[in-house]
Amino acid sequence: MNSETNGEFITLARVVKTQGRHGEVAAEIHSDVPERFAKGMKLFALPKSGDSRRELEIEDLWPHKGLLVLKFRGVDSMSDAELVVGSELQVPSTERAKLEAGWNYVHDLIGCTVLDRSQEIGRIEDVQFGAGEAPLLVVGNEAGKEFEVPFAEAYLEGVDVAQRQLRMNLPEGMLEINAPVTAEEKQQQQSARKKKR
DSSP: OHHHHTTOEEEEEEEEEEOSSSSOEEEEEOOSOGGGOOTTOEEEEEOTTOOOOEEEEEEEEEEETTEEEEEETTOOSHHHHHTTTTOEEEEEGGGOOOOOTTOOOHHHHTTOEEEETTEEEEEEEEEEOSSSSSOEEEEEOTTSOEEEEEOOGGGEEEEETTTTEEEEOOOTTHHHHHSOOOHHHHHHHHHHHHHHO
8 A cells, every 4th residue: 555655644543451351452532533433444553662553453343431442353362452552543544534524633633723813822732532522632832831722613713724723712711721730830839838837
């Protein structure tokens, strides 16, 4: 396959742990089209070490506690499954699912600039799943601050992947709530607590 030689793959999920005694694994989904996973589907597992990809075929699958449990053909024991933990489950970019208008691959969002109305917040550094209904965009700015912004349709005004921009309309005060505490702020909070004692 051409796409394999030039390294153009898209990550759809990441294996987070073994699940059960017969080679099953639990994966967090990184695609906003979860129904594209099906029995008989072939995926490429890219290990954390970055070694060569291994082709796997889905034998069975079912949702479990916000994760997707996958049973791969030929992965039949816990020790087989442990070899897959930490792997990114990928497909060649030529096999991208055709998305409905208004849908985006999360993979395409990393590196995009986030604008709240017309004010620039920062760039998307990561996307986290499983915290709530919507994935969280981890947005960093030049001052070293980081914000967690829900990638929810209610706040989304538009995505321009070609321009690498995400336009949002966030509720007043959301960025203050979602900004993680800096080391300096932590020290201030700790010294304030000590004074109260």
